[in-house]
Amino acid sequence: xxxxxxxxxxxxxxxxxxxxxxxxxxxxxxxxxxxxxxxxxxxxxxxxxxxxxxxxxxxxxxxxxxxxxxxxxxxxxxxxxxxxxxxxxxxxxxxxxxxxxxxxxxxxxxxxxxxxxxxxxxxxxxxxxxxxxxxxxxxxxxxxxxxxxxxxxxxxxxxxxxxxxxxxxxxxxxxxxxxxxxxxxxxxxxxxxxxxxxxxxxxxxxxxxxxxxxxxxxxxxxxxxxxxxxxxxxxxxxxxxxxxxxxxxxxxxxxxxxxxxxxxxxxxxxxxxxxxxxxxxxxxxxxxxxxxxxxxxxxxxxxxxxxxxxxxxxxxxxxxxxxxxxxxxxxxxxxxxxxxxxxxxxxxxxxxxxxxxxxxxxxxxxxxxxxxxxxxxxxxxxxxxxxxxxxxxxxxxxxxxxxxxxxxxxxxxxxxxxxxxxxxx
Amino acid sequence: xxxxxxxxxxxxxxxxxxxxxxxxxxxxxxxxxxxxxxxxxxxxxxxxxxxxxxxxxxxxxxxxxxxxxxxxxxxxxxxxxxxxxxxxxxxxxxxxxxxxxxxxxxxxxxxxxxxxxxxxxxxxxxxxxxxxxxxxxxxxxxxxxxxxxxxxxxxxxxxxxxxxxxxxxxxxxxxxxxxxxxxxxxxxxxxxxxxxxxxxxxxxxxxxxxxxxxxxxxxxxxxxxxxxxxxxxxxxxxxxxxxxxxxxxxxxxxxxxxxxxxxxxxxxxxxxxxxxxxxxxxxxxxxxxxxxxxxxxxxxxxxxxxxxxxxxxxxxxxxxxxxxxxxxxxxxxxxxxxxxxxxxxxxxxxxxxxxxxxxxxxxxxxxxxxxxxxxxxxxxxxxxxxxxxxxxxxxxxxxxxxxxxxxxxxxxxxxxxxxxxxxxx
Numbered sequence: 001x002x003x004x005x006x007x008x009x010x011x012x013x014x015x016x017x018x019x020x021x022x023x024x025x026x027x028x029x030x031x032x033x034x035x036x037x038x039x040x041x042x043x044x045x046x047x048x049x050x051x052x053x054x055x056x057x058x059x060x061x062x063x064x065x066x067x068x069x070x071x072x073x074x075x076x077x078x079x080x081x082x083x084x085x086x087x088x089x090x091x092x093x094x095x096x097x098x099x100x101x102x103x104x105x106x107x108x109x110x111x112x113x114x115x116x117x118x119x120x121x122x123x124x125x126x127x128x129x130x131x132x133x134x135x136x137x138x139x140x141x142x143x144x145x146x147x148x149x150x151x152x153x154x155x156x157x158x159x160x161x162x163x164x165x166x167x168x169x170x171x172x173x174x175x176x177x178x179x180x181x182x183x184x185x186x187x188x189x190x191x192x193x194x195x196x197x198x199x200x201x202x203x204x205x206x207x208x209x210x211x212x213x214x215x216x217x218x219x220x221x222x223x224x225x226x227x228x229x230x231x232x233x234x235x236x237x238x239x240x241x242x243x244x245x246x247x248x249x250x251x252x253x254x255x256x257x258x259x260x261x262x263x264x265x266x267x268x269x270x271x272x273x274x275x276x277x278x279x280x281x282x283x284x285x286x287x288x289x290x291x292x293x294x295x296x297x298x299x300x301x302x303x304x305x306x307x308x309x310x311x312x313x314x315x316x317x318x319x320x321x322x323x324x325x326x327x328x329x330x331x332x333x334x335x336x337x338x339x340x341x342x343x344x345x346x347x348x349x350x351x352x353x354x355x356x357x358x359x360x361x362x363x364x365x366x367x368x369x370x371x372x373x374x375x376x377x378x379x380x381x382x383x384x385x386x387x388x389x390x391x392x393x394x395x396x397x398x399x400x401x402x403x404x405x406x407x408x409x410x411x412x413x414x415x416x417x418x419x420x421x422x423x424x425x
Numbered sequence: 426x427x428x429x430x431x432x433x434x435x436x437x438x439x440x441x442x443x444x445x446x447x448x449x450x451x452x453x454x455x456x457x458x459x460x461x462x463x464x465x466x467x468x469x470x471x472x473x474x475x476x477x478x479x480x481x482x483x484x485x486x487x488x489x490x491x492x493x494x495x496x497x498x499x500x501x502x503x504x505x506x507x508x509x510x511x512x513x514x515x516x517x518x519x520x521x522x523x524x525x526x527x528x529x530x531x532x533x534x535x536x537x538x539x540x541x542x543x544x545x546x547x548x549x550x551x552x553x554x555x556x557x558x559x560x561x562x563x564x565x566x567x568x569x570x571x572x573x574x575x576x577x578x579x580x581x582x583x584x585x586x587x588x589x590x591x592x593x594x595x596x597x598x599x600x601x602x603x604x605x606x607x608x609x610x611x612x613x614x615x616x617x618x619x620x621x622x623x624x625x626x627x628x629x630x631x632x633x634x635x636x637x638x639x640x641x642x643x644x645x646x647x648x649x650x651x652x653x654x655x656x657x658x659x660x661x662x663x664x665x666x667x668x669x670x671x672x673x674x675x676x677x678x679x680x681x682x683x684x685x686x687x688x689x690x691x692x693x694x695x696x697x698x699x700x701x702x703x704x705x706x707x708x709x710x711x712x713x714x715x716x717x718x719x720x721x722x723x724x725x726x727x728x729x730x731x732x733x734x735x736x737x738x739x740x741x742x743x744x745x746x747x748x749x750x751x752x753x754x755x756x757x758x759x760x761x762x763x764x765x766x767x768x769x770x771x772x773x774x775x776x777x778x779x780x781x782x783x784x785x786x787x788x789x790x791x792x793x794x795x796x797x798x799x800x801x802x803x804x805x806x807x808x809x810x811x812x813x814x815x816x817x818x819x820x821x822x823x824x825x826x827x828x829x830x831x832x833x834x835x836x837x838x839x840x841x842x843x844x845x846x847x848x849x850x
Binding site: 001003004042043044060061062065067069070073074079081082083099100133134137138141144148151152154191192193195395398399402406412414415416417418419420421 | 426428429467468469485486487490492494495498499504506507508524525558559562563566569573576577579616617618620820823824827831837839840841842843844845846
C-alpha cells in the first residue's frame with residue numbers, strides 16, 4: 001500500500017524527521033523545484049534545548065512545540081505525514097512506514113538520536129529519559145506524584161526514596177535539569193510542601209568522566225561544578241551508573257543511591273532503520289556521510305544532524321551533536337540538492353561554531369564563545385537571548401518570555417500539574 | 426492506616442472535592458477556627474467552563490488549571506491530599522481513601538458529578554466525555570489524530586467516519602464545543618489539511634429535548650440554534666443517541682450517523698460513595714440536603730454544589746448544577762460552620778441568580794441576565810469578561826487573555842499538539 005501523496009512532475013524528496021536539521025532543510029526546499037514530504041512521529045517540531053524546563057514545570061509543553069502543518073501552511077508541493085520510517089529500500093528507492101510505502105528521488109535521513117541505555121534493560125525499564133516533550137511531561141508528572149506520595153508514606157526509607165533524585169549524565173541536559181530541580185527544591189518545596197523536610201530530598205548528578213560539560217572549556221566545567229555544588233547538588237564524577245537494584249541506583253564503585261526517580265540523560269544513540277548495513281555506521285550508530293552529507297556509497301541518500309557522522313579537518317572525530325550543526329547542514333544540503341539538479345558542483349560542509357552555552361539556574365550560566373569565556377549573569381543573559389531568538393513562532397516566543405519573566409520575578413515554576421493523557425482511539 | 430495529618434486542638438473539617446464549591450468553602454475557612462483537609466483526585470482546581478477550549482486546541486490545559494498547593498500557600502492548619510474518598514463511615518465520623526482513613530468533626534461532600542452514560546456500556550466504551558482537563562486533552566488528541574489518519578485512509582467510508590463528529594447533548598457544553606469545532610473546520614482545516622475536502626467533515630449536535638440550552642430562555646435557545654445552523658452544524662432535536670454499532674451512532678428513531686468521534690456531554694450523575702444510603706439520594710443521585718446544606722438526618726455531614734439537591738421556594742426541583750450555586754453554597758456554609766461553633770442560628774441558603782451565559786463562536790453568544798436577553802457580540806463580550814474575571818490566578822488570567830486575543834486576531838486555535846503522557850511510576 002502506498003502513502004497517499006499525489007504524483008508530481010517535480011522530483012520527490014523525503015525528509016525523515018522534523019528536528020532542527022530536517023526543518024531547516026524543508027523550509028529552504030519548499031516552493032522550489034522539488035516535492036517535499038516530511039515524515040515525523042509527532043505532529044510538531046520540538047525545541048529540545050528547553051525540554052528540561054517543561055520537565056521541571058517551568059514551561060507549558062506547547063510553548064516549546066510548533067505544529068508542522070502550521071509552519072508549512074501555504075507551501076506548495078509540501079506534504080507532512082505523522083508516522084515512522086521502519087525500513088529503507090535503497091534499491092527500490094522507497095521507504096516503508098506503518099501507513100504504507102513511498103518512493104523517493106532523494107532521501108534525507110534526519111531522524112536524530114534516541115536515549116542510550118547502553119543495553120541495560122533494568123535501567124531502561126525504571127529510568128526516565130528526557131529526549132521528547134512527552135518524556136518531559138512524564139518526568140514532570142512523576143516528580144509531582146512522588147512529592148504527593150512522600151507526604152503519605154509512614155516509612156522514612158520510602159519517603160527518602162520518593163524525594164531523592166538521581167540524574168545520570170553531566171552534559172548540558174543533566175546540568176540544566178539538576179539546576180532547575182535544585183531551584184524547585186529551594187523555592188517551591190518549602191512553600192507548597194511545608195510538611196516535607198528538605199534535608200530528606202537529595203539531588204545527585206552522576207558523570208562518568210572527570211568533568212561536567214565535557215564538550216565545553218575547562219573553565220566552563222569548573223564554574224558549572226561550583227554553581228551546582230553551591231546550589232546543594234551532590235555532583236559525583238568518574239563514576240557510572242551500572243544497575244538499579246532494590247530501589248537503589250548502583251554506581252561503578254559499588255556505591256548505591258536510594259531513589260525512586262532516576263533521570264537518564266547520559267548518552268544518545270542514533271535512530272536505526274532496517275536495511276542500513278552496519279558498515280555504514282560509526283560511533284554511536286551514527287551514519288557515515290561524506291562532506292556533502294551523502295551516505296557512504298549512495299548518491300541519492302543523505303543524512304544530516306545528530307544521526308550523521310561527518311568529519312572535517314577541525315573535527316576529525318565528527319561534529320558535536322548539537323542544533324547549530326544540524327541547521328547548517330540542512331541549509332547547505334538544500335543548496336546542494338538544487339546544485340545537483342542543475343549539474344553544478346556541490347559545496348562541502350564546514351561547521352561554523354558560534355559557541356556553546358549551558359545554564360545552571362537564576363543568573364547562573366556558562367558560555368564559550370570563540371575564545372571568550374563567560375559565566376554567571378552575563379552568560380545567563382546571553383543564553384536567554386540566544387534561546388528566545390531560536391524558538392519557532394512569535395506566539396511561542398511571547399509565551400516563553402512571559403513565563404520566564406513570571407517565574408523569575410515570582411520565584412515560581414508555575415506549571416505544577418499532573419496531566420495524564422492517552423487518546424481513546 | 427491513618428492519613429498523615431497532624432492532630433490539632435482545632436476541629437477538623439474534611440472537604441471532599443476542590444471544585445468551585447469546595448474551593449470557595451476552603452478559602453473562607455482557612456486561617457480560622459478549624460483545621461481544613463482538602464481531598465481531590467487531581468492536584469489542581471480546574472475551571473470547567475473553559476474545558477471545551479482545551480478540547481478544541483484553543484487554550485493550554487495549564488491556563489485553566491490552578492494547583493491547590495499554590496492557592497493555599499501560607500494557610501495555617503490546611504492540608505491537601507491527592508486521593509479519592511471511597512467510603513464514608515458516618516457512625517465512626519471518618520472517611521476512607523486508598524492512602525488511609527481520616528476522622529472528621531465536620532465532613533463536606535463537594536465531589537460534584539461525573540458523566541452519565543445512562544448505563545449504556547457500549548457508548549461508555551467508545552464515547553469521549555469532557556468533564557475534566559485530562560478528558561479534554563484526550564479529546565484534543567483524538568480529534569487531531571483522526572485528521573492525520575483521515576489523510577491516509579484510502580477508503581472514503583473510513584475517511585468520513587474519521588472526519589465526522591457527533592456531539593450528544595445540547596446543553597451549554599455541547600453548544601460551545603460544537604461552535605468551537607465548526608470554527609476549527611472553517612479556519613484550520615483548509616489551511617492545515619488542504620488535502621481534506623471539508624464536505625467530508627460533518628458535525629452533528631444531538632439533543633433529546635425540543636430545544637438547545639434548555640436551562641435558558643426560549644430566545645436564547647432560538648438564537649443558539651440559528652447561530653449553529655449558520656455555522657454549518659447539523660442540529661438534531663427530539664432524538665436520543667441510544668447505541669453505537671459498526672462505527673455508527675444509532676439515534677432513537679433508528680437514524681444512524683457514521684463517526685469515529687462521539688463526544689458525550691449529554692448528562693451528569695452525582696459521584697457516589699459507599700455507605701450513603703439510597704434514601705438520601707434524589708434525582709441523578711444528588712444528595713438530599715436541607716436549607717443549611719446538611720445531609721438529611723445528619724448534623725455533621727454537608728453536601729454542596731452539583732452533588733447536592735436542595736430545594737427552595739423558587740427552585741422546588743433543586744438548583745441548576747452550575748458554578749455560582751456551588752460558590753454561594755460554599756461561602757454560606759463557611760459562615761454557618763462558624764455559627765455552629767458559636768452556637769448561633771444557621772442562615773438558610775438562597776440562590777442569587779446573576780444570569781446564564783453560553784458562547785457559540787466568534788462574536789456569537791447568548792445571555793439571560795435577569796429579564797434581559799442578549800445575543801451576538803454584546804453577549805459574547807459579557808461572556809468573555811465574566812469568565813476572565815472568574816479564572817483563578819493572575820498568570821492564568823493573562824495567559825487566557827493573551828490566547829484569546831491571539832486566536833481571535835489570527836483565526837487560529839493554536840494548541841494543535843498530540844501530547845500523550847502517562848507517568849512511569
